[in-house]
Amino acid sequence: AQRVTQPEKLLSVFKGAPVELKCNYSYSGSPELFWYVQYSRQRLQLLLRHISRESIKGFTADLNKGETSFHLKKPFAQEEDSAMYYCALSGGGADGLTFGKGTHLIIQP
């Protein structure tokens, strides 16, 4: 069975400090991994996907198949990064996503 684990329910860092949101997964094949973000009073939106290998809003995430991880990183946190972050996995095709329970990121001024 596929599973996504986000070990931190809450992560609080100061503005300007580095941020790392952890995500580990369990899947027997080659998954696609995603990070979704939900800002206060906004809908859940796609932040980035591993196959794009891009940086969005300063965030990057690298898929580490050996460690089965897909941690989200940003070198310098900004106050507007405060939000709920969800890691998600897809086995491909039309199947739905398997989500982690989310990490609430709070950036303190």
Added chain:
Amino acid sequence: SQTIHQWPATLVQPVGSPLSLECTVEGTSNPNLYWYRQAAGRGLQLLFYSVGIGQISSEVPQNLSASRPQDRQFILSSKKLLLSDSGFYLCAWSGGAASQYFGPGTRLLVL
């Protein structure tokens, strides 16, 4: 551009009453459609998905059902609500790739 709508935004229903939540997508054809639920303190759980009109796949046994009467319409229903059906219901669509795009959600409170 594509947009996805859900209504109602909030719903308070008594136990035992029926439920109908609607999701529609604009700006695309033949989307894959999904219903998720987010219960308090838990992540998003996939409930149903559909790859075409009349085609519904259920991920977990439950008190709910889904239907897709039109290409861009996805409905979540129940004949008799339970207290445990309370939660935040999200509809999503994808264009065939794994990336999914979410609606604003419906908050359901069953009393």
